[in-house]
Amino acid sequence: MKMKKKMIWIIGILLLTVTVAGCSSQSTQGSSQTDKQEAAYPTKQIELVVPAGPGGLTDLTARLVADFVSKKWKQPVLVINKPGAGNVTGLQYGLIQGRPDGYTVVADNIAASVLMAAGMKNPPIKLEDRIFVSKFVDNPMxxxxxxxxxxxxxxxxxxxxxxxxxxxxxxxxxxxxxxxxxxxxxxxxxxxxxxxxxxxxxxxxxxxxxxxxxxxxxxxxxxxxxxxxxxxxxxxxxxxxxxxxxxxxxxxxxxxxxxGINIDVTWYGGISVPKGTPDYIVKKWDQAIAEIEKDPEFINKMKEMHGNASYLNTADYNNSIKEQVEQYTELFDSMGVRQ
Amino acid sequence: METLHLLLSGFATALQPDNLLMAAIGAFVGTLVGALPGLGPTSAIAILLPLTAVLSPTKAIIMLAGIYYGAMYGGASSAILLGIPGDAAAVATCLDGHPMAKQGRGGPALGTAAFSSFAAGTMGVIALVFFGPLFADQALKFGPPEYFALMLLALTVVIGLGGASISKALAMGFFGYLLSLIGLGTMTNMPRLTFGYAPLWGGLDVISLVIGLFAISEVLNGIEEKKVAISMGNIGSVFPTLNDLRKSAKTIVRGGTLGFFMGLLPGVSAAITTFLAYDLEKKCSKTPERFGHGAIEGVAAPESANNATSSAGFITLFALGIPGSPPLAVLLGGLMIYGLTPGPMLFQQNPDFVWAVIASMFIGNAVCLVLNLPLVGLWAKLTQVPFGILAPIILLISIVGTYTIRNDMLDVLVALIFGILGYFLKKFHWPLVPLIICFILGPMLEKSLLQSFAMAFENPFIFFQRPISLTLIVVTGVLLIISIILRRRTNSRIASSGLEEV
Missing domain, CATH: 3.40.190.10 (Periplasmic binding protein-like II)
Incomplete structure (x- = not known):
């Protein structure tokens, strides 16, 4: 009887050591991969967070991008709808809670980024909370x-x-x-x-x-x-x-x-990732978007959803956002609606 | 005549074996997701949307539409048998359906639910065929003042369904309204009643309230009563008797008509029309004291209103391209993926498509009936499963269901809190229905009131200056008076019959 109990203890401890060893070797493997920086990406499913409910243009065009990117990279891109609180719920989930490892990306849009920053003195999600990767859709007002x-x-x-x-x-x-x-x-x-x-x-x-x-x-x-x-x-x-x-x-x-009325207002949507996402992943996404934007099938599908395929690379996209934020902050201030 | 011709050719398309199969699959999936709380038609359609990439537009929409009305059927089974309303629209069904199940009449309740869904759904589709575009134009005439007046009218339900004490009903209604305020303000987009806690910005979800107040509290109640099974007696006949159906016929017509006309208005969801239909039925009934204790009309009315509302939603979707409810918004997305633009042009440019989908609705409704009726007997046996086994399952379904609403543990927590709260509220006879009604109507009232003021430049008389809203307000006043008179009658009858009102 005592023997048996002892054996169970020994086996238990052995098993534990094996598990611990297994886990630790896995984690060292993981860290060596990040050390190498440009490790293979993507190697697993990517979550594309849509800060709106299903069915709208933000959602439909994000699904289209997900479809094309996943075909290109041969990895599933899963669209997740997180509607509510005027984009905030989704941004919170994708940009603040999401890990900056390239496996959480957000279908951002002008209302969620520029207008939130320009319209609020202390926005719940700030421009700096994300990296703007590239623009992929236009929808004029x-x-x-x-x-x-x-x-x-x-x-x-x-x-x-x-x-x-x-x-x-x-x-x-x-x-x-x-x-x-x-x-x-x-x-x-x-x-x-x-x-x-x-x-x-x-x-x-x-x-x-x-x-x-x-x-x-x-x-x-x-x-x-x-x-x-x-x-x-x-x-x-x-x-x-x-x-x-x-x-x-x-x-x-x-x-x-x-x-003769000098205005230019267009809604647009783009890809953003949480701040701290490695550069090579941002570049990889930007390249992928640039390529699918040239695909006639993509342009056509976009047209069917009444969106307008329109690409801006990371640098241009960031510049235009910066300009707009300044311009619209001033406008909202003059309208007296900036909170 | 041309309409009939188009409809017949639509039937020819919809009756092709592969299309028929799609309708059946849709109806089956819909029934399944409808029965599970939380996982409503919206998420089911959204999940299956990518599948449409491999199907032709007609097949895909037939399947997605099948999910949509299948879910309306499915919602009834969990509400009646287990007392878990999968969404706010099923609460009214639960009020009499679950007591029926407890009395061992779960079979007839389910049968009546399926049959009234079928009858009203079919009525709705017929109306859609012949008057669709005509009604759609009328829906456009409904501006904010009209919505406000309509919501006021719906609010009279609080008096009708508020139980024995008006003050308790009003207090619960006010509590429901307060709860609805949590989150970002409907108009200002500023956080209200969130106490600086950011996860509350999204507000409470009605489904977690409903599941907590009705399902979880019922489990707690069962534990306290040391319940052996939901239904103790013999199940008896599983099908509604001819007498049951005869009793329900007028109810179905009333509930269906009400549900259809209200359903034409975008934003007026089945949650509202089911309560209105239930209240109307209680008012029309010669024996209103039976309601809440297993009156068969109390099941037929909301179920018929429910399905008629969902049929009517297709009118504004097809004819104007306006989605009246979240699942329809996703369906609209499905149409857009195929490059089909809903609106009057859809009838002209793609008549084959439209009429095939409409014809498939007739078929889909029939499929749902065929699918549900044989299962009734099997489902009804659920009520005899020992409560010790069933209670944890109900809890599990409730928790998983609330989690799937937004994939958020906060919703689960809310459901649990309201489960405990609901247990005490029920114990001390505080009515739960006013809470749910005001939770749903509150934000809509606020929104339409502020919109009306904005469009009328702060003129408060706008509600009396527009014919539709004036009529609705007058009707509201009349209903209020009738409600109060009827309450007195009901109360005195309850006192004499010894029944206790819920």
Missing amino acids: CFSVAADSPFKDMKELVEWIKQNPEKLTHTSLSTTSMNALTAAELCKAIGVDYKKTQPVLVQSGSAGITMIAGGHAVLGDQSVQETYPLAAGGKLRVLAVASKERSLLFPDVPTCQEL
């Missing part, structure tokens, strides 16, 4: 009115806004959203005080554009992707596109710049 609205073109609308700025109702996701930005840029360009206008806050792009189609607010300031379904169905009239170039979705609609 545009101006629309209900189909039965008296305004037939942008000129008539602008004249009316100049006369009645306090009667201008428009929808917006928050006081510092893409919608608010679009409307504010318009006001600035035509010399109207944005503070006099009346934003109606809504919870989703589709809720906002539906209110415009129903005539419950005057000016639609959504993206072309959000505007397209109701416009194609004849419920909305699109007056002008807010980007420099015309939209592929509305080839006949003039840009604001063509009409």
Whole structure:
């Protein structure tokens, strides 16, 4: 009996030593790999965090990127939706809790990065919390009115806004959203005080554009992707596109710049990784995005989702973000909405 | 006539064996995920979305739509048999369905649920076929003031379903509203009631509240009562009797109609329409005191409203491209992947697709019925499983279910806290329904109120100046008066019958 107990103890200790040894040898192997720096990447599944619910443009285009990147690298790229708290939940999960080892990447966008930094004095997620890798999708903003609205073109609308700025109702996701930005840029360009206008806050792009189609607010300031379904169905009239170039979705609609209104507002999405992610991984992602952006199939799929494949490399992307943050911080300050 | 022709050719497509198989797979998966709390149709559709890459658009959407309405069927089984409402929409079903299961009438309850889902779902699809685009235009007329008035109307349910004491009902409603405030403000995007704790920014999820208050508290209650099994008696007949169905026929029509018209409005979810239908049924009933104690109409009403609401959601999705609920938003994503643009153009550009999907809904509803009815007997036996075995399983499902909502342990913690709270609330007869209703309606009321003020330049009379909202407010007033009169009647009857209201 005693013998047996002793044997169990010995076997137990032996097993323990083997396990401990096994674990420690594994960990030394791991650290030697990081020492070598440019180890093989990726060797396992990558998580692509989408800070929005499934079904929207952020999600759809991220899934497309995941699909193409995983085919290229022959490793699964798993899209994880973390919606809530205006992008914060997802960014928190991906950038703050995510490990900077290249296996957690985030489908970032202008609202989550630039507008959060410009709109808040103390944003919960800061620009420095991530490395911006590259931009992959564009979605210009545009101006629309209900189909039965008296305004037939942008000129008539602008004249009316100049006369009645306090009667201008428009929808917006928050006081510092893409919608608010679009409307504010318009006001600035035509010399109207944005503070006099009346934003109606809504919870989703589709809720906002539906209110415009129903005539419950005057000016639609959504993206072309959000505007397209109701416009194609004849419920909305699109007056002008807010980007420099015309939209592929509305080839006949003039840009604001063509009409002498000097604005350029475009929603965009890109890849970000947690700060501290090694350089070679950032480069690898940037290269991969650059390559898939040239793939006609990718461009075509993007078009089908009403997005616009548009690439900026790491350096250009970072510069443009820096510029925009300065520009929009000033704008939000002048609008009195910076919190 | 042309519509009929298109529909028939749609049937020809949908009845092809491979499409039929897709509808069946979708309905089966949907029933399964619907029965499991937390894993609702939204996540199921999202998970299966990549699968569509290998399927043709028609097949894929048929399958995804099958998941969507299959989940509506599935939600009933766990709510009725185990008392676990998988989502807020199943709470109303739980109110009478679970008492029925306890009385050994789980079979008829499930059968009635399946049958009313089928009947109302089919009614909804018929309405979709003939009046779809017409109704869609009406939905656009609903602006913030109309939504506000509608939410006020829905709020009268608190009085109708609030139990014996109005003050207790109002207090619970207020508590529910307070809970809904946790998180980022609907309009300001500033954190409220988070006490500086960042994980609370996302707010509480209604599913974790529902699972805690109803499922977990029920388990605790069972432990206290030393329950042997959910149902002690003989299961008896598993199918609803002809009499049951006859009793439910009018209910199905009422619940279905209400669910359909409300479902046309984006944002008005099945969670709201099921409660309204249940309350309406209680008001229409000659014996309202039976509600909450296993009235079969109390199962038929929310289940029919539920499915009619989901059918109506397809109208705004197809005709306007507006997703009325989260699962439809994912479905919209599915359409976009194929380069199909929902909206009036979809009917013109891809009629084959649209009509095949609509036809598949008829078939899918039938498939769900065929799939569910034979299983009823098997499911109903669950109620006889010893409680000592079942209780840990219910707890496990509840915990896994709440975790899958957002893959967050916080939701599990919330569910456990509310499970304990729910146990005490039930024990001391504080009604739970007002809490859930106000939790759902609160943010919508706040949003539409602020939006109305913004669009009307702070004019508070806007609600009375627009015909639809004025009508709704008048109806709300009338309903409120009726509710109070009916309560008195119910209370006196309860006093005389010796039943205790829940």
